[in-house]
Amino acid sequence: MAKDYIYAVARVRSLEMSLFSGATIEQLLAEKKYEDCIRFIKDKGWGGTEADFSAADDILAYEEAKTWKTVKEMVPDMSEFSVLTLPNVYHNLKSAIKVATMGEVNAKVFFDGTEPSGEKMTDIIKRTAYEELPESMRAVAKEAYESFLHTGDGQLCDIIIDRAALKAIKAAGEASKEKLLQDYARTYVDVSVIRIAVRSAKTGKTSEFMKRAMEPCSLNIDKLVQAALAGEDDVIDYLLQTEYKEAGEALKTSSSAFECWCDNQIIETIKPQKYNSFTIGAIVAYILARLNEIKTVRIVLSGKENHLPEDAIRERIREMYV
């Protein structure tokens, strides 16, 4: 039998009972005002009872931290989930380089719970003591920091680190023995590359820029770059010939439908885990489902706060796991 995840998976099954279903999200959407939505999610237990959060960001950050805390209780070896935590780690590296270069910022720019923490990375970057970073981050941190320092080009710094993040996620997925993590890493990299192509097509980026940003994946990078150079319609045509033809269909509808498809693709990957009773896959699926739930609530709250019409918010709502 697989490693001892039986306790954790059973606990996750109970926790899944409190995940928001599509119907619950519809109820949230039906609330008239932003304040009503905040009350709705607080009535559902979001934000905890100890702290009196009233801002959406605080409530959502609390829920995300609670998810990771629960997972840590169940699975002490968090390295099993590195595929999921790497995006936050590399995001913190980007922020650390910018904070180290431009000085302190007032806004909260770091994700909590990464190893090393954003503050520690900032200190390391300031001292250029790259050897204190995890081995896989040393070279990219040096390259991105020096490039930002010399050119002041934040976007270049970002694509260097984003590419390294994709590479790390791909490697972590390939190293994992869990099929779900392998599939997730593959889907994540593929979808990220499609996103880069679509955004590059819209903003008229060069071939060099795209090739620097795109990590080799199951898509043909050369064809995708050529399509992106020709425009968004060509990207759609290319995608329609691949296994990601639904991405092409979503792009035909709208950008938000495409972004929605990107997240739904991840949910489709994890759905079979609802029937898995023994392996870490069910726990990974719960984490992703919870993050997806928080993201969806954030979209609804943001839409309500900005007085978007209900249909416009609904178009952006992600598919739920339960």
Added chain:
Amino acid sequence: MTMGTVLALLGASLAVILAGMGSAFGVAVAGQAASGVVSEDPNQFAKVLILQLLPGTQGIYGLLVGFIALSKIGILGGSPAELSLQTGLMVLAACLPIAVVGLVSGRNQGKTAVSAIGIVAKKPDQFGKAMLFPAMVETYAILALLVSILAVNGIPV
């Protein structure tokens, strides 16, 4: 004590040991799953406890066959019979069904109980249906128990 008696005793021991191992494994994995559910929803304690206990029966069946075999060969009474090699082998063979099937079915019933506990966690009102799945595995342990009892009883000592 003859070699036949030793072999018969080995059969009784195997019935208890292997079937007990199967049950211990099954109850242990089901217990882990039960703990996971109860840590989030203590109201489900009684339901998951029943499911955890289901794989425990194989150990009892093994114990029962072990007792019958020990009684048959006179060890329980303190005066072991002098069994021929052939008779001893027959008792050993008679104990094997519950020993082997007890081990395999106990392990697998435990895994099925884990999945059933997952059903209870998500749909507590479906407890009756959830219990049927691991109970199905029990069928084969009962068949093995029957054959072992009939065989041990049928051996002339």
